[in-house]
Amino acid sequence: MHPARNWSFDALGTRLIPRWLTSHRAVLVALLVLAVVAFVVSLVDSEFAYRPGQLALSLLVLVVVCGAVTYACAAMVRVPPGAGSWLITALILFFILPGVTDAGSAWTVAVGAAAAAASKYVLVWRRRLVVNPAVAGAVVVYGLAYAEVGSIGFPQWWVAAEPLLIPMIVIGVLLVTVLREWWLVAVFLVAAVITIGVVDATQGGQSLSLWLTSSPMLFVAAIMLPEPMTSPTTRWHRGIYAAIVGVLMYWQVSIPVSDAFSLEFVPEIALLVGSLYAFAVRLVTRNPAARRAVLAVTPVAWTSDSVDRAPNSVDWAPTIAANTHGLAVTGPAPLTFRPGQWAVLSAPEWSAPVWRRTRRVFSYASPPDVKEARFAFTVSGDPSSYKASVISGRTRRLYLDSSGGDFVLPRNLDRPIVLLASGIGITPFRAMILAALGDGRDLRRWRIVHVIRSADRAVFTDVLDAARDAGAQVEVVESSTLADQFDDGGRLVTDLEGSDHGAPRYYVSGGPAFVRTAGATIRRADPRLRWEFWRLHTDTFLGY
Incomplete structure (x- = not known):
């Protein structure tokens, strides 16, 4: 099962995707490959915006600051960070913030990294992320630069460079195929192209080819929009979210707010609005993941003749069939969802390497609004570290990171x-x-x-x-x-x-x-x- 994906054509992309290439790993690999390409281009192209040394300094500052602030904040709240999420944030900011060419750009990169990492613990609602951390870091830098605070510079989005266009297309297509997010990306691109066309028809001076090579259209579509924790979890809301970002990014409108400030929908502001829309949707629709609920793993028996029989086993994830285990969890309140939807459950660990996923997607096996939510999963060969920890009982607490999906029955059940x-x-x-x-x-x-x-x-x-x-x-x-x-x-x-x-x-x-x-x-x-x-x-x- 996979977030926000349930229509038949989505299965077509699974044929050539190796089982080990999870969404988390795919994004990390895509960013690392794109970073390598950027270093190569900076080495061979004398007209590229930055030299290899400048990019290396920027990447070093981002990784060190993001990692340090993330673990410091995590220690304060006593909750392990998600494995590798801070590194993905640092790599995204690498393509948004300027290369380190002087003290001012170094401060810009450091402040953006610190703001992004801290936002995971500050810009939250009941432990739930409100804004994509990379977007938060870019917006903070944009605001400080606009206010002319010190020598802080604006986000550069230098990934929108012509030498990186073809690599970005190739990497983006492969990544979106692995993530199975073609619907989201298609809506964004269509909305962006239509907006460019409307602005050109009404104001003139627009060029699709110029926007394609000089704006981060493809980077935003493939890397930033699909971020699972700060985007909607149902198909139509995801379409609206993508359309909002696509329109605002290319609207070319400046809204006066005061004598000294005008709101311009630069990419980071457009993405901020999209994140706020997604957050509002979670609240209005009473999504159980509107708060990051803490779920206690409950030892319970799954019997063949009565699902309601009292527990007769202390198994934390009892075997319910060959290579199949059941999982029961209880939270502070019954979970509200529609039958057929999924939940993203995380089990963060302090020592988890960046390559290891600490989140898994499970379909609900129980009806909504019951005290005890149930799931089921299979193991093949040696179980993953996540599943092994759940089966053995080492993991006694899980976090509900997200919940949603469109694999649900119609409201009207009169048809077959x-x-x-x-x-x-x-x-x-x-x-x-x-x-x-x-x-x-x-x-x-x-x-x-x-x-x-x-x-x-x-x-x-x-x-x-x-x-x-x-x-x-x-x-x-x-x-x-x-x-x-x-x-x-x-x-x-x-x-x-x-x-x-x-x-x-x-x-x-x-x-x-x-x-x-x-x-x-x-x-x-x-x-x-x-x-x-x-x-x-x-x-x-x-x-x-």
């Missing part, structure tokens, strides 16, 4: 519903079924198909039995072939075609190959999906 899952992909369907049963729904128009590799992989059989008792058509298919490459000739939709209750909605959840092939099978069996694409929803479990 098809739920098709492979393996642990059944997890979000457990939440959907329990919520529907809790509301007293009639499930006679539901078809639930769970494909498993072998009998010992069966999970949530009690919930599936309850769905069957409520009228749903439930099938558990044991097939190692179909669990990976699903193609049953469209059998699962044949009986639903021509239904008097309207065209069915399809929900497919599982590994990348399963989601891709199942989606193709459904589209062949239901040709109307070519223009009614919104009836097919997918959720890809990447198994990090």
Whole structure:
């Protein structure tokens, strides 16, 4: 499962992505590669803005100051920082702030780094980030430079240099493919291009090619917009967020605020407005991650005949099927979400290396507004350090960093519903079924198909039995072939075609190959999906 991604075409990009390349690592690698390219260009191009030594000093100051301030602030609040997040912030600022050419530029870089790192602990609401830290650092520098404080200079966004255009395009395309954020990036680019066109038509003097090579359009699109902790978590709000930033960046409007100050929507200000919009959305929609809730891991038994049975095991993440574990957490208040959505849970460690991810994405396995939220996950071979710590009980406290997603049932459940899952992909369907049963729904128009590799992989059989008792058509298919490459000739939709209750909605959840092939099978069996694409929803479990 993956934040803000659930439509069928998103599975296409998973085929060539190695399993070890998580979103966190992909961003870190992309920034490091781009930095190497920048050093090479500065070495061979005498007309480049900065020399290698100047870039090296800037990078050194950023890494040292960001790291020092981050760990100092973390020690004060007694919460370990996210592994590597401070380094990503430093690398982003490397391309925004000027190279170190004198004392003034050195102070500019140091102040920007310190402000960015401190913002993670100062600009927060109930432990929740309000603004992207790199944006906060750039805005602070911009404000100080505008106020002519000392020798602080303006952010330069020197990444918008013509020699870096092609590398930025290549790196950006690869990164956005790994992050599966083409919707977000496409909306931003379209909004930016339309805005440039409108300004050119009304005021003149605009050139798309000039903006492409002299503004950080691609850097913002690929690197900064997708930041998961300060961007919306549902598809349409993410589209609005991207459009806001795209329009404001190229609006070319100066708003007088006072005799001495006018508001100009430079990139950092546009991104600031976007971050504030995302924060407002979390508050208004009562997103459970509007505050960074502390969740206690609860030892509980997941029994096959009753999900509500009292605990009979002290396992912190008990085995509920072969290579499959359950996880139960309790927070200060019941979590509010829609069944089918995901949560980002973090387990920060003081000694975690920058390469290690301390966050994981899990689909909710329980209905909303209950005291105890449940999740499930699989392990393959040696578990990751994160999962191993949860399974062993070393991790007793998790943080809810984000929550959202669009893999949810429609408000109106009168039409037929098809739920098709492979393996642990059944997890979000457990939440959907329990919520529907809790509301007293009639499930006679539901078809639930769970494909498993072998009998010992069966999970949530009690919930599936309850769905069957409520009228749903439930099938558990044991097939190692179909669990990976699903193609049953469209059998699962044949009986639903021509239904008097309207065209069915399809929900497919599982590994990348399963989601891709199942989606193709459904589209062949239901040709109307070519223009009614919104009836097919997918959720890809990447198994990090």
